[in-house]
Amino acid sequence: MIRRVPWGFLVFVAALGVPALGSRFYTFLANDVVIWTLFATSLNLLVGYTGLVSFGHAAYLGVGAYATGILMKKLGVPFLFAWPAAGVFAGACALVFGFFCVRLTRIYFAMLTLAFAQIVWAICFKWNELTGGEQGMPEIPYPDFGWIERLGARLSFFEWRTAEYYYFLTVVLVAFCLWALRRIVHSPFGRMLTTIRENAERAEFIGVNVRRYELVAFVLAGAFAGLAGGLFGIFNRGVFPDFAYWTKSSEVLIMTLLGGMNTFYGPGIGALVLILLNQQIVSYTEYWPLVLGTVLVVLLFGFPGGIAGAAGALSGRLLRRTRGA
Amino acid sequence: MPDPSFVFAQSLSGLTAAMFLFLIASGLSLIFGVLRVLNFAHGTFYMLGAYVAYQAMLWLGPGPGMFWIAALGAALTIALLGGLVERLLFRHLYGKEELYQLLFTYALGLILSDVAKIFWGTQQKSVSRPPGLTGSFSFLGATIPQYNLFVILLGPAIALAFWFVLQRTRVGRFIRAAALDRETLGALGTNVDALYTGVFMLASFLGGLGGALVSPMRATVPGMDTEVIVEAFVVVVIGGLGSLWGTFLGALIYGQVLSFGILFFPRFSIFAVFALMAAVLIIRPWGLLGRPLR
Numbered sequence: 001m002i003r004r005v006p007w008g009f010l011v012f013v014a015a016l017g018v019p020a021l022g023s024r025f026y027t028f029l030a031n032d033v034v035i036w037t038l039f040a041t042s043l044n045l046l047v048g049y050t051g052l053v054s055f056g057h058a059a060y061l062g063v064g065a066y067a068t069g070i071l072m073k074k075l076g077v078p079f080l081f082a083w084p085a086a087g088v089f090a091g092a093c094a095l096v097f098g099f100f101c102v103r104l105t106r107i108y109f110a111m112l113t114l115a116f117a118q119i120v121w122a123i124c125f126k127w128n129e130l131t132g133g134e135q136g137m138p139e140i141p142y143p144d145f146g147w148i149e150r151l152g153a154r155l156s157f158f159e160w161r162t163a164e165y166y167y168f169l170t171v172v173l174v175a176f177c178l179w180a181l182r183r184i185v186h187s188p189f190g191r192m193l194t195t196i197r198e199n200a201e202r203a204e205f206i207g208v209n210v211r212r213y214e215l216v217a218f219v220l221a222g223a224f225a226g227l228a229g230g231l232f233g234i235f236n237r238g239v240f241p242d243f244a245y246w247t248k249s250s251e252v253l254i255m256t257l258l259g260g261m262n263t264f265y266g267p268g269i270g271a272l273v274l275i276l277l278n279q280q281i282v283s284y285t286e287y288w289p290l291v292l293g294t295v296l297v298v299l300l301f302g303f304p305g306g307i308a309g310a311a312g313a314l315s316g317r318l319l320r321r322t323r324g325a
Numbered sequence: 326m327p328d329p330s331f332v333f334a335q336s337l338s339g340l341t342a343a344m345f346l347f348l349i350a351s352g353l354s355l356i357f358g359v360l361r362v363l364n365f366a367h368g369t370f371y372m373l374g375a376y377v378a379y380q381a382m383l384w385l386g387p388g389p390g391m392f393w394i395a396a397l398g399a400a401l402t403i404a405l406l407g408g409l410v411e412r413l414l415f416r417h418l419y420g421k422e423e424l425y426q427l428l429f430t431y432a433l434g435l436i437l438s439d440v441a442k443i444f445w446g447t448q449q450k451s452v453s454r455p456p457g458l459t460g461s462f463s464f465l466g467a468t469i470p471q472y473n474l475f476v477i478l479l480g481p482a483i484a485l486a487f488w489f490v491l492q493r494t495r496v497g498r499f500i501r502a503a504a505l506d507r508e509t510l511g512a513l514g515t516n517v518d519a520l521y522t523g524v525f526m527l528a529s530f531l532g533g534l535g536g537a538l539v540s541p542m543r544a545t546v547p548g549m550d551t552e553v554i555v556e557a558f559v560v561v562v563i564g565g566l567g568s569l570w571g572t573f574l575g576a577l578i579y580g581q582v583l584s585f586g587i588l589f590f591p592r593f594s595i596f597a598v599f600a601l602m603a604a605v606l607i608i609r610p611w612g613l614l615g616r617p618l619r
Contacts, residue, residue, distance in 0.1 A: 053427070103607075104606065107363060108606060108611075110427065112603060112606040112610075114555075115562070118555065118599040118602075119603060250428075253424070254428065290440070296428060296429070296431075
């Protein structure tokens with residue numbers, strides 16, 4: 001019976017209800033979680049499902065954020081076109097970079113993704129005319145919510161602000177992306193990625209063009225990361241070179257691992273836990289990296305399956321015990 | 326065309342930077358070559374070396390020779406710390422997936438750098454140059470600080486000593502054997518665990534020494550570890566992971582590209598360095614002087 005619960009839908013409805021709690025801060029945190037969920041889930045397509053450890057996933061977040069930011073701020077393109085453009089630009093970037101990356105294996109793959117991400121970062125950092133350079137590009141406009149605001153004024157149950165409208169929009173768009181990613185993962189194509197992760201050599205023997213599959217996975221992961229970036233830039237009210245720096249790549253890897261790589265919703269759980277934990281710890285102590293490092297060491301040695309993996313094992317054990325009794 | 330003395334000075338400053346990078350990157354490369362782990366925490370060992378040297382200078386006070394005692398003491402302290410880390414934590418990583426190794430060493434770096442922040446705060450620390458090397462002299466119209474010259478001479482000396490140990494001594498033969506085939510070496514009766522600890526300590530020593538020697542030239546600040554580790558990655562990737570002379574060459578190239586890049590294309594010098602790294606990985610993933618991994 002438990003299997004029938006539509007968890008995805010319930011979480012979606014719960015997420016939409018967050019602004020009703022009335023706290024601007026909760027909405028802000030929830031928005032952060034939602035965007036990082038998409039970013040981490042896109043990485044999981046590579047790391048968890050295809051077995052490719054990318055250490056430069058922040059590059060695509062950065063490209064997406066800059067694409068949407070530049071289009072909306074400098075060229076006045078509406079969000080409706082500027083946001084999909086983030087996915088297109090990041091996907092194109094991933095296609096070029098991925099073409100070279102998938103030729104390498106293991107540690108060299110990780111190193112090349114890192115090198116490309118640092119190239120993106122260096123360009124964002126130095127190309128002042130286009131990207132605003134070191135200072136970044138502040139004051140990215142919000143999407144135009146005119147018609148919804150008029151509708152909201154007519155209904156006037158709650159007094160929503162632009163930040164909350166943006167939050168609703170983010171939840172809906174991310175939910176759509178996650179649905180698409182889930183379809184991809186459970187499609188025959190997604191199954192083939194898992195086959196490649198388990199045994200690339202054998203996949204090649206049965207006639208699979210491993211490199212091409214890996215490249216498609218790389219491009220898809222990059223495109224979805226770009227879409228997350230497009231939302232992230234507007235959410236942060238600006239885009240900065242930091243978005244593409246390698247520490248962002250390690251942050252999202254940690255989220256993915258913390259939540260659990262072998263499950264679809266694991267990275268989302270990781271994003272939620274890490275952001276809430278950060279917010280709690282930072283109010284007590286400035287030594288957040290120390291706490292994060294310790295959590296990570298415990299996780300790596302104690303729970304290699306992440307939170308989702310540990311919860312799955314626990315519920316499995318409980319279920320067996322209740323059946324046995 | 327800028328005038329020749331300026332070009333000369335620029336290339337010497339690139340050379341100085343290269344020698345520091347070599348000290349750090351050679352440890353990184355050694356750990357990867359033998360232990361097969363890419364150690365993100367190595368940059369933090371470098372930073373700790375600088376902090377410990379600063380602390381030792383505070384205790385010892387000024388005086389002839391005190392800087393050298395402090396630098397050597399710092400490097401030895403970091404070597405001991407490295408030994409401890411290897412024995413207690415690293416040991417469990419060998420043969421695991423790259424992702425776990427990378428994230429573990431990253432976590433270790435986070436922890437250690439925050440511990441440094443607890444001890445030394447966020448204010449930048451600096452150490453004065455050792456007496457006897459405070460001056461500078463002119464050569465071909467360029468002014469060269471004596472300390473820089475000392476560093477430029479020390480780099481090749483350490484590379485040669487390293488080469489001699491690896492190629493001409495019994496311990497070096499064991500290290501090379503461990504890099505090739507750990508199981509066989511163990512089956513032949515060598516204590517591979519102790520050898521690994523020793524290799525890790527040597528690499529940490531080099532990292533700590535690099536940090537201690539850089540402290541009179543650049544301020545010691547939190548965050549210098551994440552910056553230097555990426556530079557060291559670039560160096561070892563260009564030269565070849567696990568190759569001593571490759572690392573040396575990689576450091577030389579990095580230093581020159583960066584210092585002349587700043588001269589001619591100030592906007593694209595960082596870009597050039599990473600583009601070079603990507604190009605090497607694409608054309609020769611095992612680096613200029615490295616050998617393909619099995």
